[in-house]
Amino acid sequence: MQEKEWTYAKAGVDIDRKSQAISALVGHLKYRRTGRGKMIDLPGQFTGLIDMGDHILTLATDGVGTKLLVAEALDKWDTVGIDCMAMNVNDTICVGAEPIAFVDYIAIDEPKPEITDQIGKGLNAAAEMANVDLVGGEVAVLPEMVKGVDLSGTALGLLDKNKMVTGADIEEGDVIIGLVSSGVHSNGMTLARKVLSSAGISLHDEVDGLDGSVGMELLTPTHIYVRDVLKVVDAVKVTGMVDVTGGGLKNFVRLKKGFEYRITDPIEPQPIFKAVQRIGNVTDHEMYKTFNMGMGYGVILRPEGVEEALSILKGKAEVVGKVVKGSGCGVPRLKVHYDTY
Numbered sequence: 001m002q003e004k005e006w007t008y009a010k011a012g013v014d015i016d017r018k019s020q021a022i023s024a025l026v027g028h029l030k031y032r033r034t035g036r037g038k039m040i041d042l043p044g045q046f047t048g049l050i051d052m053g054d055h056i057l058t059l060a061t062d063g064v065g066t067k068l069l070v071a072e073a074l075d076k077w078d079t080v081g082i083d084c085m086a087m088n089v090n091d092t093i094c095v096g097a098e099p100i101a102f103v104d105y106i107a108i109d110e111p112k113p114e115i116t117d118q119i120g121k122g123l124n125a126a127a128e129m130a131n132v133d134l135v136g137g138e139v140a141v142l143p144e145m146v147k148g149v150d151l152s153g154t155a156l157g158l159l160d161k162n163k164m165v166t167g168a169d170i171e172e173g174d175v176i177i178g179l180v181s182s183g184v185h186s187n188g189m190t191l192a193r194k195v196l197s198s199a200g201i202s203l204h205d206e207v208d209g210l211d212g213s214v215g216m217e218l219l220t221p222t223h224i225y226v227r228d229v230l231k232v233v234d235a236v237k238v239t240g241m242v243d244v245t246g247g248g249l250k251n252f253v254r255l256k257k258g259f260e261y262r263i264t265d266p267i268e269p270q271p272i273f274k275a276v277q278r279i280g281n282v283t284d285h286e287m288y289k290t291f292n293m294g295m296g297y298g299v300i301l302r303p304e305g306v307e308e309a310l311s312i313l314k315g316k317a318e319v320v321g322k323v324v325k326g327s328g329c330g331v332p333r334l335k336v337h338y339d340t341y
Contacts, residue, residue, distance in 0.1 A: 004198070006280035008290045011194040015247055015289065042166055044254035046094035046243050047157065049164075056159040058097040062087035063152030066189045070218045072148055073203045077115050079221040080151055081122025082129070083186045086222035087245065088155035089130045090297060093226055094241040096165040096233045097157030099130055104137040104153040107146045111139075115149060122221070129224040165233065167240035167255035167300075170323055174239055174300050177309060178267050178320035179229070181296030185222040187246040188290040192218060192272075195280030207279070209271040217272045225297045231312050236305030242298040248289045250338045252298065252329035260326030264333075267294035267318055284334045295320060 008015060032039060040049035040056065047060040064083045071077050081104075089099040104123060106116065116139065127134050132155070184192060193203075196214055201207060203215030210217050232238060240255045252261040269287075273294065277287050287293060300323060301309060310317060330337030 004281065006191065006195050006198075006282050007286050008188065008191045011191040013190050015250075045166065046091040046254075047097065047155075049095065051161075054161055056095075056097065056161050056164060058092050058095060058157035058159060059154060060088045060091040060157070061152065061154040062091065063150065064186050066193065067186050067218065068149055068151060069193065070189070070203060070215055074215045074219065076219060077118035077149075078121045079219055081119045081124070082126040082221035082224070083122075084151050084153045085123060085126030085130060085132070085155075086224045087186055088153055089132060089157075089224060089226050090222070090243045090245075092155050092157040093229045093233075094165070094243055095157075095159060096163050096230075096238070096241075097159035098230060099132050099155045099157045099226060101135045101156040102127065102130075102132045102153055103135060104151065106137070106139045107142050107150040108139065109141070109143045109146050109148060111141055112149075119149075119151060126224060130226040163233070165238050165241055169237075169239040170256040170259060170300055171239070172259065172323055172325055173303060174323040175303050175306050175319055176261060176263065176321040176323065177299045177301065177306065177313075177317050178263075178295035179223075179225055179297040179299070179313065179317045180267055181244070181270070181292045181294055182223040183220040183270050183272055184218055185245065185292055185296060187292065188248075189218065191280075191282075191290055192276050195276050195282070199279050201279070207275050209275055214272075214275075223296050228313055228316060229297065229299065232299060232301075232309045235312060236309050237302045238299055238305075239302065240300040242300075244292040244295055244298060248287075248291055248293065249329045249331070249336070250289050253338055253340065255300070258325070258327070260324050261298075261300075261321065261329040262324055262326075263321040263329065263331045265318070265320050266331050266334075267320060269294040284331075285336050288331060288334070288336045289338060
């Protein structure tokens with residue numbers, strides 16, 4: 001264990017400053033379209049909402065982030081396309097929308113077919129997992145702006161308006177189900193990398209508790225929850241959903257105010273999280289506001305729907321908590337709590 005207590009901010013990513021930067025940007029975005037296809041302004045949602053009468057279109061955009069540096073170090077690019085798709089389609093389904101189309105954007109310092117070939121394989125595999133058409137994309141060669149590769153994308157979703165899940169129906173007594181993650185996914189990677197490198201651990205090295213190298217563990221692709229979650233939404237009364245990405249448990253605070261999303265039985269974190277926490281002397285509080293810690297997606301639903309939902313998810317999810325009066329989200333037994341976003 002290192003003496004230095006690592007945080008995401010010390011690693012170079014200050015979530016609070018990021019929120020301030022987003023607010024500074026969004027504060028200027030006041031124009032609203034007139035006519036058909038106007039935006040539905042519902043703060044806290046994970047995807048943009050466009051009113052098309054009886055239906056809603058959704059738009060979500062995101063990238064893979066510094067996980068690409070791991071891919072570069074290992075010269076293994078065939079999984080990051082899955083991450084790119086997952087980051088977007090998992091946001092899309094948070095309102096109950098079905099992702100239907102996707103476009104990708106690759107910025108690269110020079111044309112490298114051996115890299116784009118592998119990225120394409122991952123994108124295609126992810127498209128099948130999410131049942132999404134890849135309808136277009138862009139490869140920009142930017143030697144003066146980019147060193148290496150950046151990968152991002154945008155997902156289009158479709159939803160019947162009367163089936164939209166916004167969090168507005170959340171009430172005291174609702175149950176929280178957590179869907180198991182596949183590992184670090186694509187968030188908190190900067191902290192994980194900095195903790196390991198500062199301890200002299202290479203991405204090619206092995207550490208106690210992991211099967212294989214640290215780099216291969218970090219490259220495990222983000223799980224795509226589309227098919228499972230949409231089955232649950234069709235079967236039972238779901239009142240809110242959360243994609244547990246950047247900000248960890250703080251994502252729950254984006255939902256309906258006046259309630260505490262109490263995680264009483266958190267999913268057991270995968271060994272990679274325990275390794276990062278041990279090596280970097282990272283507090284529980286910092287871990288749960290940076291990483292998914294084993295829970296990649298959260299579903300809030302009425303108690304009477306829990307049994308059927310778990311039956312649909314077939315061992316991929318657990319009851320992790322409940323909704324109570326209060327504010328924020330936390331893990332009481334670990335003394336971890338978040339009041340603001």
